Amino acid sequence: MTPRRLSHCWHILMLGSALAAGLATGGCAAFGTKPPTASRAAAAEALQSAEQGKVPAGLLKGAQDKLKQARALEASQAYADADRLYQQVAWDIQLARARAGTLVLQQQRDALKTEIDKLEKQLAEARQ
Amino acid sequence: MKRRLSSLLILLLFAGGCAVFQPAERVTPDTVAKVADSLEAAQADPTVAKAGADALKTARSALARARTLQGAEARQALYHAEHAIELAREAARQARLRDAIAQLKRRRQDLQQELAELREKARAEARLQADFAGFEQVGTTERGIHLLLPLPNFSASGLRLDNDDRQALDQLAAWLHAHPRRNLMIETFTDNTGTSDFNLRVTSTQARDLQSYLAQHGVNAARMVTRAYGEAFPMESNATPVGRVHNRRAEFIISDESGVIPPRATPPNGH
Numbered sequence: 173m174t175p176r177r178l179s180h181c182w183h184i185l186m187l188g189s190a191l192a193a194g195l196a197t198g199g200c201a202a203f204g205t206k207p208p209t210a211s212r213a214a215a216a217e218a219l220q221s222a223e224q225g226k227v228p229a230g231l232l233k234g235a236q237d238k239l240k241q242a243r244a245l246e247a248s249q250a251y252a253d254a255d256r257l258y259q260q261v262a263w264d265i266q267l268a269r270a271r272a273g274t275l276v277l278q279q280q281r282d283a284l285k286t287e288i289d290k291l292e293k294q295l296a297e298a299r300q
Numbered sequence: 301m302k303r304r305l306s307s308l309l310i311l312l313l314f315a316g317g318c319a320v321f322q323p324a325e326r327v328t329p330d331t332v333a334k335v336a337d338s339l340e341a342a343q344a345d346p347t348v349a350k351a352g353a354d355a356l357k358t359a360r361s362a363l364a365r366a367r368t369l370q371g372a373e374a375r376q377a378l379y380h381a382e383h384a385i386e387l388a389r390e391a392a393r394q395a396r397l398r399d400a401i402a403q404l405k406r407r408r409q410d411l412q413q414e415l416a417e418l419r420e421k422a423r424a425e426a427r428l429q430a431d432f433a434g435f436e437q438v439g440t441t442e443r444g445i446h447l448l449l450p451l452p453n454f455s456a457s458g459l460r461l462d463n464d465d466r467q468a469l470d471q472l473a474a475w476l477h478a479h480p481r482r483n484l485m486i487e488t489f490t491d492n493t494g495t496s497d498f499n500l501r502v503t504s505t506q507a508r509d510l511q512s513y514l515a516q517h518g519v520n521a522a523r524m525v526t527r528a529y530g531e532a533f534p535m536e537s538n539a540t541p542v543g544r545v546h547n548r549r550a551e552f553i554i555s556d557e558s559g560v561i562p563p564r565a566t567p568p569n570g571h
Binding site for chain 1: 372376379380383386387390391393394397398400401404405407408411412414415418419422
């Protein structure tokens with residue numbers, strides 16, 4: 173092998189390494205290095221618990237969609253993005269649960285208002 | 301020269317490789333400032349600050365993290381901060397609702413109590429009406445149970461009772477017998493025909509006769525007091541025959557369990 177060829181080989185090798193390193197660096201940033209097992213389990217558990225805990229389906233729709241999206245990202249080995257999405261799912265469900273609690277309180281308040289209206293009418297009748 | 305070019309190319313490729321996978325969307329200072337404003341507004345609300353204290357702490361921590369990170373990680377931290385702020389607001393909504401519910405429950409309790417009292421009063425009135433069905437009027441006043449018996453037949457010599465009057469007085473005697481702690485005040489009134497002295501004498505006789513009748517029917521005389529008012533306290537105008545008839549009457553006041561009967565206010569003419 174001539175020195176010139178050797179030089180070409182060296183350049184090709186360097187170019188390949190650089191490309192691989194670039195891809196790896198960028199790829200790691202976007203895709204992570206290992207499956208997000210913990211966040212996936214936490215998100216799935218939170219969703220299941222919310223579904224069983226009578227959180228209205230309407231409040232969970234966004235989280236359910238996001239969970240599907242996260243699973244798709246994980247399947248395509250975009251682990252870091254999937255991990256972040258799984259985390260968001262858990263947070264979204266936490267908020268959905270809080271909103272469900274608010275709805276229950278609103279219903280209680282409205283039921284009390286109705287009951288009080290009825291009592292006031294009965295009182296007005298009793299006073300006559 | 302060639303080596304330099306190659307090195308440059310390598311560097312470009314490396315940078316390009318990284319650039320390809322860097323997220324396109326960047327976290328701008330404006331985005332961070334927007335979340336910071338939102339956090340500040342939430343903290344300024346006393347209810348949010350109190351009810352959502354834990355969530356606000358999380359939000360502050362996430363926002364601080366977002367300021368130190370870049371790209372997707374920064375965006376994620378901002379998302380977390382926004383989420384925590386919303387959680388704090390939700391906690392405040394719930395706190396306000398709980399306060400409202402507590403107030404409404406108190407209001408409901410008051411209304412239920414008032415309604416129960418009114419119903420009990422109505423039941424008591426209905427019982428009284430049934431117990432004293434022979435009387436013209438039955439009611440409850442500040443002085444006690446109030447009964448009215450018309451005495452339309454004027455007689456200077458004494459009380460003339462018909463069967464209905466006796467039936468009513470018998471009911472009263474039976475009721476007093478069943479309620480030994482209650483006392484009775486007998487008040488008699490007439491119209492303004494005749495002199496005041498004469499009318500006072502007539503009503504005194506009527507009161508005494510009523511007391512005697514009840515005593516004969518088992519009511520201890522010590523439980524009864526009489527008040528003769530003559531022509532004082534007319535119920536209606538004495539200018540008409542109907543009014544005069546209505547003014548000739550006896551009123552019975554039954555005390556509560558204390559046995560005390562407040563006196564009637566002094567009549568305008570001094571009787």
